[in-house]
Amino acid sequence: MSIEGGRVITPCGMAEGPWQVSERRGRLEVTAWVKALEEDLVVLLFGGAKPHIGAVGMAEPRPSLRDPKEISATSSVFTFLGHKEDVVAKAVAEDLAKALNRKVVVVAGMHWEGLREEEVEGVLGICEALTRRIIEAFGGEV
16 A cells, blocks of 8 residues: 555556546436446446435346347346336446446446436436447447
């Protein structure tokens, strides 16, 4: 362990990062913290007034069942009681695993009071945009 500029640096064999990217639409902003762990990727998606852990999605790339030349993904998701981030966590994990051919874990927790249906769609759109930006940053095809 060493101290550089007031930060504690602990060697742990991890690749570069973490890095952060945000996307905003009106009052809705979602931030992604992204960390490469050698060949794997961990993404933390959070936003709103109460960031938290609502769901965890994980995906592993594999050959597509329809066309083994294409990459698909197998995924699982765990959701805490009363939370709805499972849709986002699963979709982002699958999309990143397919595009980057890496194992991916996504932890998602976002909360805004009084979201209207169109705002829910806006959050999904923001998460899709963040996914595209992550894919581009890691050299995958969108």
